[in-house]
Amino acid sequence: MNTPASQERLRFNMIEQQIRPWDVHDPQVLALLAEIHREDYVPAAHRALAFFDMELPLADGTEPGQTMLAPKIEARMLNDLHVQKHESVLEIGTGSGFMAALLAHRAAKVLTLEIDATLAARATETLRRNGVNNVEVRHADGAKPLPSGPTFDVIVLSGSVARVPQNLMGSLNIGGRLVAIVGGEPMMRAHFVTRVSEGKWETTQPWDTIAPRLLNFPEPSPFRF
Template sequence: MNVEQARFNMIEQQIRPWDVLDPSVLELLHVVHREDFVPEAHKSQAFVDVELPLTATRRMLAPKVEARLLQELKVQRHEKVLEIGAATGHLAALLGHRAQRVVAVEADAGLAAQAAANLKRTGVLNVSVLNQDGVAGVAAEEPFDVILLSGSVAAVPQALLNQLKVGGRLAAIVGGEPVMRAVLVTRKGASEFSSVEMFDTVAGRLPGFAEAPAFSF
């Protein structure tokens, strides 16, 4: 496989047509190599437009979904980011290249170890990987400028929204199959939040999040 041709095709045929047009995001996809974060058994599928299986219950988000979420969050260099569901660390690496610091939470011990090793090997040193449940966020590190849930949830827990700074943004894929929606929530004040639906998609469930609604948009 010609890796660079496959990467180019992924960006031009999958990601750009999905309204990912920010030049800095597209360039970053050339810098952070997706195949470095894909398990060996699935290396040949690293650039395919699918969610790749990581464990019996976890999947890596499709390339176009990762890129679109990254673009819509508009992470700035001075910002601190919380990622819930780090998996093997690919999105954490992308976030690390844009943010000042990233706290990446992963509930699965094996995936957390892979993420930490992948990030170290690829020289992304401003990401801390925590092996813990992500439902309650990371209160010791709050507030965050940006929170990203890298998987789907039935609803966004209020506890996570409360860890945003005023002006901070949270992105999540919310709902149930067959239709889920990626939403962007912005904290407007101490108890005021606004939400925008960005796009329809389907993604694997993040572990530990209650199926009962926790926050109503």
């Protein structure tokens, strides 16, 4: 069992050896990663692996299912989004609730959607237990069209998709940013889409990675001769 001192050493090594070398240099983001304890959001069966450079299963057992993104992916997304204290955030794919907790400490409020009812309930309780009060976890399929009404300053897809979901573009405020990991194995690219004005968006693709799929988003049709 890790002692508090050994956990802090592992956390320090995670930040300095995994995250900072991945061009995560925002001092506020690095401080947040030291403050928000990742192990508090990891299922008990996998808690000893909380600081490793890997995706972690979100089920307590060994059965396949959804996973928690690697720490450096979550950190780089947060670093590059430049979330501000007055902004509202939509996350697709709550998972453990860890990314929602990070976003909540940078933003005014976070709405996070989780397709799995068990994970949604667990994340709600974990966030409450850790004193994160400006996050609403909603059991919902983020691949379905959003109800008309609310728009957001930041939209985060915590998983990969085959293409940037066009139905989410109109849910960005002017100046809003969307991040999605787009493509298929063996290489995907992070897409950062900014709504610069009415009817105009700009996209950058600054880094490559691999991430598990978000459920129910469209996939390209298989190629046929």
